[in-house]
Amino acid sequence: MSGGVLIVGGSVGGIRTARALRNEGYAGKVTVVEAESHLPYDKPPLSKAPLDGDAHVPLLTAEEARELDIELVLGRAAVELRPQDRQVVLGDGVVLDYEELVIATGAAARPAPWSGPGVHVLRTIADARALRESLLGASHLLVVGAGFIGAEVASLARKQGIEVTIVDPAPTPMARVMGDELGQRFSQLHRTHGVDTRFGATVDTLEHVEGGIRAELSDGASVLVDAVVVGIGAVLNTRWLESSGLALEDGVECDEFGRVAGAEHIFAVGDIARWYQPRQEKAARVEHWTNAVEQANCVARNIFAPDAPVPHDPVAYVWSDQYDWKIQLFGTRDITGTPAVVEQAEPFRLAAIWQDADGRASGGLTVNWPKASVQLRRTIAAGGPADQVHAQLAGTAVQA
Numbered sequence: 001m002s003g004g005v006l007i008v009g010g011s012v013g014g015i016r017t018a019r020a021l022r023n024e025g026y027a028g029k030v031t032v033v034e035a036e037s038h039l040p041y042d043k044p045p046l047s048k049a050p051l052d053g054d055a056h057v058p059l060l061t062a063e064e065a066r067e068l069d070i071e072l073v074l075g076r077a078a079v080e081l082r083p084q085d086r087q088v089v090l091g092d093g094v095v096l097d098y099e100e101l102v103i104a105t106g107a108a109a110r111p112a113p114w115s116g117p118g119v120h121v122l123r124t125i126a127d128a129r130a131l132r133e134s135l136l137g138a139s140h141l142l143v144v145g146a147g148f149i150g151a152e153v154a155s156l157a158r159k160q161g162i163e164v165t166i167v168d169p170a171p172t173p174m175a176r177v178m179g180d181e182l183g184q185r186f187s188q189l190h191r192t193h194g195v196d197t198r199f200g201a202t203v204d205t206l207e208h209v210e211g212g213i214r215a216e217l218s219d220g221a222s223v224l225v226d227a228v229v230v231g232i233g234a235v236l237n238t239r240w241l242e243s244s245g246l247a248l249e250d251g252v253e254c255d256e257f258g259r260v261a262g263a264e265h266i267f268a269v270g271d272i273a274r275w276y277q278p279r280q281e282k283a284a285r286v287e288h289w290t291n292a293v294e295q296a297n298c299v300a301r302n303i304f305a306p307d308a309p310v311p312h313d314p315v316a317y318v319w320s321d322q323y324d325w326k327i328q329l330f331g332t333r334d335i336t337g338t339p340a341v342v343e344q345a346e347p348f349r350l351a352a353i354w355q356d357a358d359g360r361a362s363g364g365l366t367v368n369w370p371k372a373s374v375q376l377r378r379t380i381a382a383g384g385p386a387d388q389v390h391a392q393l394a395g396t397a398v399q400a
Contacts, residue, residue: 006102018032034072042057105237134227294314298311315381
């Protein structure tokens with residue numbers, strides 16, 4: 001029996017909700033259920049921390065949990081939600097009651113089509129440690145998928161002097177999030193750092209052979225490597241909710257306050273949550289750390305003060321560290337359109353601004369330009385004019 005607020009999922013969304021509840025002054029019971037047996041930890045460092053170190057960054061220590069009176073139930077997964085009874089069933093048959101439920105089970109790495117020694121995905125601390133073990137003494141790494149995870153792992157491997165081949169079916173992988181012209185710059189970034197890019201190709205076969213792992217590619221290339229990282233997306237952890245009756249199309253459907261559609265006393269945060277966004281006039285999921293933190297603060301406030309709920313209407317935000325570039329993406333980017341670009345050579349920095357049909361800044365991209373990132377995000381949130389922020393950034397670049 002639990003009662004109070006029950007949070008299912010101990011990643012950043014779940015733990016930040018628990019912390020925020022205490023910050024708001026909530027005095028009831030707070031319980032966090034997490035399928036992994038580790039104390040809660042942060043996920044972004046898994047693909048950003050140096051390969052010769054440990055990527056474990058705690059979100060909550062055992063001492064902090066005691067001080068905040070947060071009960072951690074680790075190594076036990078939720079397998080069923082019974083909303084009509086306000087109950088969650090764990091894998092060992094234990095039933096937990098709740099007054100308010102927060103769903104924060106996030107996503108898992110999409111399984112690789114291959115298996116065996118040296119073949120990895122990257123989503124958990126166990127994944128990260130296994131990958132680091134494989135790369136000790138490795139000379140060649142194959143990365144399948146050139147999204148953010150794949151690009152970050154490729155960057156880390158090159159910094160360790162490991163040869164990298166990266167494969168993606170898209171001719172310009174980053175065009176998916178920033179359009180073709182800017183996406184080509186990111187493809188060139190890999191090549192500049194000595195990565196063998198096989199874009200527009202796929203892995204036909206992967207076979208363990210004497211001396212390593214041999215990959216046969218659709219472009220005719222054959223690559224012998226020591227390890228493989230497969231980063232081909234994520235799968236939402238919604239299986240335990242399938243019998244609950246909740247709306248689960250592309251995540252758990254919520255209103256702008258984080259309340260789950262058609263269910264009382266249930267909220268959702270993080271990658272699994274599909275919140276209604278008033279600015280966009282539609283519901284959407286935002287898979288990133290900052291959004292999970294902002295949603296957690298909003299839900300905690302709304303649980304503590306349900307008679308005066310506050311909405312969360314985010315400017316979507318993603319960051320990535322690749323080689324010597326710190327990349328930040330904001331808002332909504334029409335990748336079929338042409339953004340206004342401000343660029344400076346020494347030191348290199350770049351900003352791109354997208355606009356909507358009314359000329360308002362709707363999306364942005366920055367590289368190595370923290371002040372421009374802050375300015376762009378504020379302008380997008382305020383619905384400010386794109387040409388004005390473009391002129392301001394252009395002036396700043398000239399002065400520098």
